[in-house]
Amino acid sequence: MFLDEAKRLLLRHGYHGLTFDRIAKATGFSRGTIYLHFKSKEDIVLALVCRGMERRYDMIRRAAKFHGGTRERMQAVGESVDLFVRLYPDDVRLFHLGNAEAILQRASNDSLRAFRECLRRTVAIATGIVEEAIAKGDLSLNDDVTPEMITFNLWAITELGHSGAASWTPPAELGITNPLDVVNNGCEMLCDGYGWKPLSRDWDYAETRRRVRSEIFPKESQKLEAMRESAVQCMPAGGS
Amino acid sequence: MFLDEAKRLLLRHGYHGLTFDRIAKATGFSRGTIYLHFKSKEDIVLALVCRGMERRYDMIRRAAKFHGGTRERMQAVGESVDLFVRLYPDDVRLFHLGNAEAILQRASNDSLRAFRECLRRTVAIATGIVEEAIAKGDLSLNDDVTPEMITFNLWAITELGHSGAASWTPPAELGITNPLDVVNNGCEMLCDGYGWKPLSRDWDYAETRRRVRSEIFPKESQKLEAMRESAVQCMPAGGS
DNA sequence: GCGATTATATGACATAGTGTCAGAATTTGT
DNA sequence: ACAAATTCTGACACTATGTCATATAATCGC
Structure with missing residues (x-):
């Protein structure tokens, strides 16, 4: 193809x-x-981005069905994205590459619509979880704070962290050694800040993440493990 | 020129x-x-980006000298960026446009180095404040959390929020009406999550922001007010 | 099987932008 | 006023784009 x-x-x-x-x-x-x-090469790029985003959407959707509290389920969503980034770093690079005016300016309307639609659906899953958390009393927001705002901020940390992980400007060059840990920590602290119960000090979210991996993404986790092993065998002494 | x-x-x-x-x-x-x-048109774009980033850096540097607690000073930095975004939305659009592989791939090494250097300096200001907060006891971090991580997460919320404000993919289309408020709220909640004292419930940070405006950016605030007024006069009945 | 119709593929053409460089034009120094 | 240094030019060779009349292949009715 x-x-x-x-x-x-x-x-x-x-x-x-x-x-x-x-x-x-x-x-x-x-x-x-x-x-x-394809109308233009930018159209091709956006089509590639869409293909990857659909795959990520599927993983997020599966994660959102995790059996647990609302904050655990949001954690599951985060874990699914983490897994996606590790499994398909190439796609993450494409996301970043495609999310530029140079691309979007020239893409066909159809591709553009598909792209936005997929993004909307993806974000909607997270917002749905936030709303459920409010409904169940795990989270209560001031009047001037909307569920979308929480999603947006979690999304920002996640997106920029992962973009940076794959290809962003100063990669790990200054201070950040493992962007995926940073993202996880940031999301946890942000949820704590909003008072989303149970707070991180009252619950072992690392354990939740392990459960998400084994219960929802056993195959993916296995694949990741295989990748890690083969990577170790390829360069056993570490890079420069 | x-x-x-x-x-x-x-x-x-x-x-x-x-x-x-x-x-x-x-x-x-x-x-x-x-x-x-200029070596290429991408080089021109990056030069434009650098010019804008230097201006933002100057504002941030001034803000970091705000007289107050460490968290207030970080708030001041956030306020300076907020002000910058409102005063120079065009530059923000350029930042987003320039931060793409299509551009960076073709820019000259000199421009690229200047670009990274400016970013490094800017981020370093924030990290410095975080370190001071730790030194003064306003903030205490777990062993696995570094000052850079906090900077990075605050930065992610700010950057993506403002990028979106100016030009990002689904602008305010879904749920987010005022991105600048979202950014401010997100940063506040993140700091609360990290336990950076005084917490937002114990301190009136809106008042801090007003002080930052009047004490450090009186001229800029005035200019912004003038812009707002002329905008109102241009379209007195509001847009579609 | 065969002609007709539809779908798919081609490559030459016109257009537009890039990057270079020998030499022209201009400024500067004395 | 003249040479040296600086600044500027526009024609040239090149690469990529997007289009379209035409060719080729697949499908269908009978």
């Missing part, structure tokens, strides 16, 4: 290295043919 | 609308001349 080849080229050569000519050469079709499927 | 014209074109026509030809036409110089100053 065109998309797979485009993804390969994009990851290998970066945005400016992805051209219709190259995709044509690599797939054996002519340039004109590819134009029948 | 080339940069001013480039900024105008970039804001009006977007990334793909900015070309050397247009800058040349608009400034009266030839294309070749502009190439003597």
